[in-house]
Amino acid sequence: MSDPEFLEADVVLFLHDQALREYGGIQGVKDEGMLHSALGRPENKLVYADTGIPDLFDLAAAYAYGLAANHPFNDGNKRTAWGCCVLFLKANGVELDVAAPRAVEQMLRLVEGRVDEVAFAAWLRVSRRG
Secondary structure (H helix, E strand, O other), X not given: OOOOOOOXXXXXXXXXXXXXXXXXXXXXXXXXXXXXXXXXXXXXXXXXXXXXXXXXXXXXHHHHHHHHHHOOEOOOHHHHHHHHHHHHHHHOOOOEOOOHHHHHHHHHHHHOOOOOHHHHHHHHHHOEOO
16 A cells, blocks of 8 residues: 555634534534544554554544544544544545444444444445446
8 A cells, every 4th residue: 555645633623614504513622632533543554463464444444433532622523533434435546435323323333333434444445436
């Protein structure tokens, strides 16, 4: 795998603002440290992987889990996490074929601990378009 395109913080903040504009919610970052921790998670996973080289789906799952679990925003954490997951894959040439209700269900399962990051990545793999 060539070096992936990671998401910059300003892009993530833009996605967060867009999600709140579309669906409503309280603006603002609650914890910048948690935001930067979540955004660094995929890069750390790539550099320090102890079991093989993570693929794009593993890294996208790291964005989804990190942002949803860290709760860096006042509101819209899961929506932003999903948006970042999708955008990261798209920026790296991968598109998903997932209906919105299924995405909501999977994000809730991830946040509630009913699926782990590995299982979420596996679901992303089988949800690849084409």
